[in-house]
Amino acid sequence: MPRTGxxxxxxxxxxxxxDAARRRFATRGxxxxxxxAIATDAEVDPALLVHYFGTKEALFVAATGFPALFSDxxxxxxxxxxxxxxxxxxxTYLRAVDSDRSRNAILAQVRSAVSNEKAARMLREFxxxxxxxxxxxxxxxxDAALRASLVAAQLVGIAMLRHVVRxxxxxxxxxxxxxxxxxxxxxxxxQPAGGxxxxxxxxx
Amino acid sequence: MPRTGxxxxxxxxxxxxxDAARRRFATRGxxxxxxxAIATDAEVDPALLVHYFGTKEALFVAATGFPALFSDxxxxxxxxxxxxxxxxxxxTYLRAVDSDRSRNAILAQVRSAVSNEKAARMLREFxxxxxxxxxxxxxxxxDAALRASLVAAQLVGIAMLRHVVRxxxxxxxxxxxxxxxxxxxxxxxxQPAGGxxxxxxxxx
DNA sequence: GGTCGAACTCAATGCTCGTAGAGTTCAACG
DNA sequence: CGTTGAACTCTACGAGCATTGAGTTCGACC
Numbered sequence: 001m002p003r004t005g006x007x008x009x010x011x012x013x014x015x016x017x018x019d020a021a022r023r024r025f026a027t028r029g030x031x032x033x034x035x036x037a038i039a040t041d042a043e044v045d046p047a048l049l050v051h052y053f054g055t056k057e058a059l060f061v062a063a064t065g066f067p068a069l070f071s072d073x074x075x076x077x078x079x080x081x082x083x084x085x086x087x088x089x090x091x092t093y094l095r096a097v098d099s100d101r102s103r104n105a106i107l108a109q110v111r112s113a114v115s116n117e118k119a120a121r122m123l124r125e126f127x128x129x130x131x132x133x134x135x136x137x138x139x140x141x142x143d144a145a146l147r148a149s150l151v152a153a154q155l156v157g158i159a160m161l162r163h164v165v166r167x168x169x170x171x172x173x174x175x176x177x178x179x180x181x182x183x184x185x186x187x188x189x190x191q192p193a194g195g196x197x198x199x200x201x202x203x204x
Numbered sequence: 205m206p207r208t209g210x211x212x213x214x215x216x217x218x219x220x221x222x223d224a225a226r227r228r229f230a231t232r233g234x235x236x237x238x239x240x241a242i243a244t245d246a247e248v249d250p251a252l253l254v255h256y257f258g259t260k261e262a263l264f265v266a267a268t269g270f271p272a273l274f275s276d277x278x279x280x281x282x283x284x285x286x287x288x289x290x291x292x293x294x295x296t297y298l299r300a301v302d303s304d305r306s307r308n309a310i311l312a313q314v315r316s317a318v319s320n321e322k323a324a325r326m327l328r329e330f331x332x333x334x335x336x337x338x339x340x341x342x343x344x345x346x347d348a349a350l351r352a353s354l355v356a357a358q359l360v361g362i363a364m365l366r367h368v369v370r371x372x373x374x375x376x377x378x379x380x381x382x383x384x385x386x387x388x389x390x391x392x393x394x395q396p397a398g399g400x401x402x403x404x405x406x407x408x
Numbered sequence: 409g410g411t412c413g414a415a416c417t418c419a420a421t422g423c424t425c426g427t428a429g430a431g432t433t434c435a436a437c438g
Numbered sequence: 439c440g441t442t443g444a445a446c447t448c449t450a451c452g453a454g455c456a457t458t459g460a461g462t463t464c465g466a467c468c
Contacts, residue, residue, distance in 0.1 A: 013445080029319040031236045034425060045447050050427060052445095113369055114318040115233040124369050132371070143381070149365060149374035150358075150385055156369075157361025161353060165317055165328050165360075167336070170353035177347070181354055185389050217415075238455065249417050254457060256415095 014052055017042045021049075021063035026104035029111035030060055030119050057118070064108040070096070070126075074134040085138055086186040087179070093155050094175050097163065107163055110156065127152055138190050147189045154185065218256055221246045225253075225267035230308035233315035234264055234323050261322070268312040274300070274330075278338035289342055290390040291383070297359050298379050301367065311367055314360065331356055342394050351393045358389065 020041035024033045035056055039046040053059040073082075073092050082088045096102040109126075112119035136148040158178070161167040170178070224245035228237045239260055243250040257263040277286075277296050286292045300306040313330075316323035340352040362382070365371040374382070 029235075031233075032319040035427085036425075046425095047427080047429095047448080048446060056426065110364075111318050114315050114364075115236040120369050124371055127365075127369070127371055143385070145373050146377055146381060147385060149371050150362070150382075150389075152371065153361035153365045153374065154354075154358045154389075155361070156364050157357035157359070158354070160314075160318075160360050160364065161331075161357045165324050165331070167328055167331055167353050167356065169349050170357065173350055177350060178354075181347070181351060181393070185354075185358075185392060188389060188392065189385070239457090240455075250455095251418080251457080251459095252416060260456070 013042070013044060013048070017044065017049060017052065017059075018063050021059055022101070022104040022108060025060060025064055025108035025112060027107075027111075029108070029114065030056075030116045031112070032115075035059075060108075060112070060119070061122075064105045064112075071130055074130050077134045078137065085135075086190060087183050089135065089151070090155070090179055090183050090186055091175075094158075094178060097159055098175065103163070106159065110159060111164065135190070151186050151189050154182065154189075158182070217246070217248060217252070221248065221253060221256065221263075222267050225263055226305070226308040226312060229264060229268055229312035229316060231311075231315075233312070233318065234260075234320045235316070236319075239263075264312075264316070264323070265326075268309045268316075275334055278334050281338045282341065289339075290394060291387050293339065293355070294359070294383055294387050294390055295379075298362075298382060301363055302379065307367070310363065314363060315368065339394070355390050355393050358386065358393075362386070 017038065021033075021038045024038050024041065035046045035049050038059075039049055049056075049059055053062055070092070073088065076082050077085060077088075097106060109119065109123050113123040114120070132145065132148045132152060135151060136144040138144075138148075141147065158170065161170050162173075163171075221242065225237075225242045228242050228245065239250045239253050242263075243253055253260075253263055257266055274296070277292065280286050281289060281292075301310060313323065313327050317327040318324070336349065336352045336356060339355060340348040342348075342352075345351065362374065365374050366377075367375075
């Protein structure tokens with residue numbers, strides 16, 4: 001009966017730890033998540049997490065690094081390769097929040113930003129450097145940056161009410177229902193200067 | 205040199221404790237705030253908080269109970285006494301978030317909801333019972349409730365990016381700048397059925 | 409001016425936490 | 439088959455936590 005020392009077989013342990021960490025950080029945030037809880041989920045000794053990652057903070061970064069999804073979108077927006085930016089933004093975001101891995105990473109970031117200054121800085125830097133600047137370029141208006149951050153506010157708010165506070169009926173709405181209502185709003189925010197609704201696509 | 209026992213003079217201590225608690229809960233959230241930290245701020249022994257409020261949870265409720273502001277607004281909305289609901293909603297909200305006492309109460313609720321299930325329930329119940337139902341009544345549409353929760357998402361998101369993550373330029377924008385951009389969006393969400401923008405007030 | 413309860417503090421209990429260090433077991437390569 | 443290093447666990451440290459209970463000091467009323 002082996003109790004200590006290296007285990008026989010292939011060691012997928014590192015990945016198991018990352019998955020457990022992402023889940024835990026996603027449901028309770030950085031401060032409220034203990035290494036011990038993650039270790040229990042991964043069926044491993046807490047000291048092993050330290051062995052692999054050094055500190056709790058390093059584990060957080062390793063587990064919740066933002067998925068490539070958004071950087072891709074930002075790059076394509078900048079390159080002008082996106083046909084309908086508002087719809088692409090909303091859909092990419094909602095879809096990310098529906099895939100298991102991305103949802104956990106995003107929720108972990110949002111939850112942690114709220115009670116931990118370092119996590120808040122990570123999220124802020126990601127938002128401003130990666131996303132907002134690309135979105136802002138879409139609008140030629142002088143207040144473009146402010147408009148872009150209001151778009152971000154709408155999306156972050158949706159994540160909050162949908163997955164954290166779980167307010168109905170937003171929590172249970174389908175992707176398409178949300179897209180139908182939110183895309184026109186994003187479109188309005190990002191509309192280039194020069195008059196309302198060039199194609200009459202404002203929400204009824 | 206008095207070190208223990210009752211202090212001479214008027215005891216404003218209870219209020220001091222509530223203020224300190226509101227500030228602390230607002231900046232770090234429920235879980236990450238310790239009774240000891242609040243006690244230190246209030247220059248008081250931690251046991252005194254227990255003496256007054258019984259438990260940390262009861263202190264949280266006492267310190268962060270939602271300001272009357274919103275219930276008033278909801279009542280007036282229901283009574284049809286508000287001339288321009290979208291503007292009233294946005295302005296009331298932004299103004300609440302700018303007054304010291306309300307901001308701390310709101311931020312404490314939002315921050316805490318994120319890592320504490322009980323706090324999340326408090327916030328959810330407040331939002332749905334007090335606010336969303338009143339807002340939803342404004343729109344005659346079948347998806348009124350979903351539209352109302354998207355309005356709430358926009359506002360909660362603004363609080364998050366403005367005060368928690370502090371994303372620029374939203375964090376530094378004036379009330380009027382934000383109102384100018386957000387009111388039309390709220391108007392679009394709440395517009396009664398029957399065609400886009402009856403008065404051409406969609407954002408440029 | 410005595411008493412009584414409210415306002416306070418001290419010290420301690422029993423918990424959980426992040427991290428350190430030393431030790432054990434196995435796989436891979438010579 | 440021996441060695442080496444990675445993969446793992448045990449035990450323990452020092453700190454911080456919420457809460458308790460017993461004790462001290464004061465204001466207010468008789």
